[in-house]
Amino acid sequence: xxxxxxxxxxxxxxxxxxxxxxxxxxxxxxxxxxxxxxxxxxxxxxxxxxxxxxxxxxxxxxxxxxxxxxxxxxxxxxxxxxxxxxxxxxxxxxxxxxxxxxxxxxxxxxxxxxx
Amino acid sequence: xxxxxxxxxxxxxxxxxxxxxxxxxxxxxxxxxxxxxxxxxxxxxxxxxxxxxxxxxxxxxxxxxxxxxxxxxxxxxxxxxxxxxxxxxxxxxxxxxxxxxxxxxxxxxxxxxxxxxxxxxxxxxxxxxxxxxxxxxxxxxxx
Numbered sequence: 001x002x003x004x005x006x007x008x009x010x011x012x013x014x015x016x017x018x019x020x021x022x023x024x025x026x027x028x029x030x031x032x033x034x035x036x037x038x039x040x041x042x043x044x045x046x047x048x049x050x051x052x053x054x055x056x057x058x059x060x061x062x063x064x065x066x067x068x069x070x071x072x073x074x075x076x077x078x079x080x081x082x083x084x085x086x087x088x089x090x091x092x093x094x095x096x097x098x099x100x101x102x103x104x105x106x107x108x109x110x111x112x113x114x115x
Numbered sequence: 116x117x118x119x120x121x122x123x124x125x126x127x128x129x130x131x132x133x134x135x136x137x138x139x140x141x142x143x144x145x146x147x148x149x150x151x152x153x154x155x156x157x158x159x160x161x162x163x164x165x166x167x168x169x170x171x172x173x174x175x176x177x178x179x180x181x182x183x184x185x186x187x188x189x190x191x192x193x194x195x196x197x198x199x200x201x202x203x204x205x206x207x208x209x210x211x212x213x214x215x216x217x218x219x220x221x222x223x224x225x226x227x228x229x230x231x232x233x234x235x236x237x238x239x240x241x242x243x244x245x246x247x248x249x250x251x252x253x254x255x256x257x258x
């Protein structure tokens with residue numbers, strides 16, 4: 001959850017390029033709302049409650065959630081205008097997160113490649 | 116001055132060995148906290164370098180203390196240090212390891228979806244992606 005903090009700047013950069021950041025977890029809306037309010041997030045945080053999206057993206061971590069529920073592997077996936085995946089980072093361990101600066105650099109690099 | 120110095124030579128130094136052991140123990144306990152503080156630095160996050168340096172130094176100090184003074188108390192500290200360091204290493208490279216080789220790869224078409232946000236508004240990926248680059252950030256959730 002902590003990785004969502006500090007991504008506002010990344011969202012701004014993507015917006016500059018016409019896009020946006022979307023955060024996703026398997027949390028129900030009640031808990032997601034807490035995350036959004038607590039961290040004052042300005043981008044949509046989506047609820048994949050029935051886990052179809054994490055399955056479709058192949059990033060299910062089986063039984064790792066509270067009460068043995070399936071949850072998402074921490075992952076960043078950048079998609080271009082044609083819905084093609086152009087960059088991914090999928091965590092190798094539970095503390096492996098990119099810093100906001102690293103994600104921002106990626107978003108900028110993608111933007112400058114387009115120009 | 117001279118008397119003190121010669122005294123120090125004659126008597127073993129139970130107190131200073133104890134202090135040495137305690138310093139070692141402190142370093143080992145502090146190691147994981149330093150790791151958490153430095154999580155934003157990529158190399159430290161993935162290798163745990165600062166924590167392992169501190170913990171390694173702590174183990175060495177307490178081992179040195181045991182060499183100087185083999186009391187049970189001091190041996191106990193060394194044992195605790197070794198156990199704590201191994202536990203941290205296991206937590207980092209064993210327990211915390213996530214399944215690898217998964218996930219969508221570059222060049223694939225992102226599966227479309229429609230999900231609700233915390234306010235109940237629906238966001239459609241295809242609708243969103245056609246406007247510009249979209250970054251999906253999957254996180255483990257809040258509990």
